[in-house]
Amino acid sequence: MNPEPTDQPLLDVSKAPLPTPKTLAQRQSLPFQFLRFLAFNVRIMRMVIRGHH
Amino acid sequence: MSDVVILGAGISGHTAALHLRRLLDKRHNVTVVSPNSHWNWIPSNIWVGVGEMTTRDVTFPLAPVYQRQGITFRQAKATAIHPQGDSTDARGAVDIESTDPATAGTTQRLRYDYLINATGPKLKFEATAGLGPTGHTLSVCTAQHATEAAEKLREVIAVLKTGRPQTLVIGMGHGTCTCQGAAFEYVFNVDHELREAGVRELAGVIYLTNEAALGDFGVDGMVFDQQGFLTTSELWTSSLFREREVQAIVGAHVEKVEAGLIHYETLDGAHHALPFDFAMLLPPFGGVPLTAYAADGRDISAELFSPAGFMKVDADYTPKPYEEWRGADWPTTYQAPGYSNVFAVGIAFAPPHQISRPRKTANGTVVAPAPPRTGMPSGVMGKTAALTIADRIKNGADAPAHTASMASMGAACVASAGAGLTNGSAAAMTMMPVVPDYSVFPTGRDTATTRGELGLHGHWVKLMLHYLFLYKAKALPGWQLIPE
Numbered sequence: 074m075n076p077e078p079t080d081q082p083l084l085d086v087s088k089a090p091l092p093t094p095k096t097l098a099q100r101q102s103l104p105f106q107f108l109r110f111l112a113f114n115v116r117i118m119r120m121v122i123r124g125h126h
Numbered sequence: 127m128s129d130v131v132i133l134g135a136g137i138s139g140h141t142a143a144l145h146l147r148r149l150l151d152k153r154h155n156v157t158v159v160s161p162n163s164h165w166n167w168i169p170s171n172i173w174v175g176v177g178e179m180t181t182r183d184v185t186f187p188l189a190p191v192y193q194r195q196g197i198t199f200r201q202a203k204a205t206a207i208h209p210q211g212d213s214t215d216a217r218g219a220v221d222i223e224s225t226d227p228a229t230a231g232t233t234q235r236l237r238y239d240y241l242i243n244a245t246g247p248k249l250k251f252e253a254t255a256g257l258g259p260t261g262h263t264l265s266v267c268t269a270q271h272a273t274e275a276a277e278k279l280r281e282v283i284a285v286l287k288t289g290r291p292q293t294l295v296i297g298m299g300h301g302t303c304t305c306q307g308a309a310f311e312y313v314f315n316v317d318h319e320l321r322e323a324g325v326r327e328l329a330g331v332i333y334l335t336n337e338a339a340l341g342d343f344g345v346d347g348m349v350f351d352q353q354g355f356l357t358t359s360e361l362w363t364s365s366l367f368r369e370r371e372v373q374a375i376v377g378a379h380v381e382k383v384e385a386g387l388i389h390y391e392t393l394d395g396a397h398h399a400l401p402f403d404f405a406m407l408l409p410p411f412g413g414v415p416l417t418a419y420a421a422d423g424r425d426i427s428a429e430l431f432s433p434a435g436f437m438k439v440d441a442d443y444t445p446k447p448y449e450e451w452r453g454a455d456w457p458t459t460y461q462a463p464g465y466s467n468v469f470a471v472g473i474a475f476a477p478p479h480q481i482s483r484p485r486k487t488a489n490g491t492v493v494a495p496a497p498p499r500t501g502m503p504s505g506v507m508g509k510t511a512a513l514t515i516a517d518r519i520k521n522g523a524d525a526p527a528h529t530a531s532m533a534s535m536g537a538a539c540v541a542s543a544g545a546g547l548t549n550g551s552a553a554a555m556t557m558m559p560v561v562p563d564y565s566v567f568p569t570g571r572d573t574a575t576t577r578g579e580l581g582l583h584g585h586w587v588k589l590m591l592h593y594l595f596l597y598k599a600k601a602l603p604g605w606q607l608i609p610e
């Protein structure tokens with residue numbers, strides 16, 4: 074339990090989805106993340122080509 | 127021969143200067159006026175603020191780069207502009223005041239044929255009593271501020287190690303702040319540092335924001351296509367807050383800060399006081415104060431600048447309600463009305479309105495995140511103004527302007543959530559366009575490019591951007607191949 078003050082209007086995020094152990098593992102998996110890295114760069118280049126005029 | 131003067135050597139001004147020098151032959155002069163001797167890759171200040179990088183890693187001296195490129199550098203701040211010239215010369219001019227230690231305080235009037243105002247934000251800590259490094263809170267807006275934040279964080283970690291609980295508050299220091307992405311990034315970097323130090327259990331970490339909901343980021347939130355479901359950035363962001371046990375307070379306007387106590391009001395009109403041991407709260411941004419004078423010496427600042435001090439450009443500034451905002455309200459050429467040789471780019475231009483829905487608390491206090499003008503759009507605007515000016519110098523003053531609107535261009539926000547080549551992480555978001563257009567996209571933005579993803583790859587992207595943009599800013603071979 075973290076020592077947050079209890080008298081503050083803290084947002085209730087208890088219904089937000091939590092990642093499964095598989096998702097957490099994928100987020101740190103080197104081969105999987107390498108592919109996501111490539112995908113991110115493709116997306117950025119698509120924005121550069123399509124949007125910057 | 128033409129004189130081009132650029133005010134500001136940040137992301138937009140420096141980009142404009144490098145492109146102008148590349149596009150114009152040496153008969154034409156390109157002059158940059160900036161009060162700082164160093165260039166700063168501001169996004170990496172987040173890592174300086176947690177002690178993972180130093181000022182040296184994120185800055186470099188500008189003078190040698192400008193000398194190599196054939197750009198004149200004046201270490202000075204602009205104080206006034208004379209867009210119609212003055213009684214002695216019809217050419218436009220800017221008044222500058224040296225900030226070079228050798229000549230500090232001396233003033234000069236510089237003539238120009240073309241002017242780019244790229245002076246970025248004025249950090250308005252004074253908008254909230256007690257806010258900022260001279261008050262009771264920290265900042266990461268400059269490398270110096272970030273270094274101070276890292277020192278304080280080290281002290282707080284040392285206290286936690288003695289077993290004493292500490293409360294760390296990170297977020298926005300006023301209801302009209304922008305740049306939520308930076309505070310979001312900083313809070314998760316701090317969370318990561320606390321975990322690495324083994325003291326997270328004793329620390330309360332709170333994100334205090336003027337966003338009405340998590341994931342708003344000053345752009346009215348986003349909708350992502352995730353595994354066949356349209357998911358909001360609110361849900362996506364809330365998931366990260368839950369997973370990392372970071373608490374959030376939304377829709378908040380910070381009223382004042384006292385030693386160890388933040389006073390704020392929430393949308394329901396309630397007033398609260400939040401005790402803290404460490405607080406990094408961003409200030410609201412205004413335009414850098416410049417006075418504008420007509421040829422006869424009359425003060426025409428109100429014609430050239432918005433009340434917040436940003437320079438008016440080719441946007442539609444007609445006041446209208448949120449429901450009537452359109453992408454077409456946003457500027458495309460960044461040319462000042464009435465002056466075809468004056469441009470304002472990056473944070474310096476006056477936006478037509480916010481992107482997020484503005485709100486008021488039950489007491490009428492404004493809680494309205496200002497629209498972010500992040501690195502990528504700022505660089506593109508700088509390049510666009512440079513292309514227009516180069517065309518006009520080469521082909522005549524009536525050559526058409528190049529265009530780039532925030533209603534068509536994209537932006538990337540890579541919020542690192544911990545450094546480390548194999549154990550780092552980041553929330554990597556891309557959006558296109560920055561200003562949503564519901565007439566083209568049902569969700570306001572293109573879901574093929576608007577995406578949020580968490581993982582190690584985001585950290586690699588952030589690191590790649592750090593090295594790539596420092597390389598580009600140093601104008602090393604092939605710099606122009608790196609997109610803005």
Ligand SMILES: Cc1cc2nc3c(=O)[nH]c(=O)nc-3n(C[C@H](O)[C@H](O)[C@H](O)COP(=O)(O)OP(=O)(O)OC[C@H]3O[C@@H](n4cnc5c(N)ncnc54)[C@H](O)[C@@H]3O)c2cc1C
Pocket residue numbers: 133134135136137138139159160161162168169170171172202203204205244245246247266267305308414471472473474499500501502504538539540
């Ligand atoms: C902590 C932090 C993290 C960020 N992270 C990201 C990120 O991850 N991704 C992203 O896209 N964006 C990020 N941003 C936003 C990004 O830094 C800005 O969008 C960008 O710097 C804006 O560029 P600019 O050229 O308008 O202003 P700046 O880069 O601020 O440059 C303004 C320049 O004008 C100069 N100047 C000031 N006053 C005068 C004067 N009177 N006369 C002449 N020159 C003057 C300044 O010294 C400076 O050189 C971040 C911002 C912050 C504060």
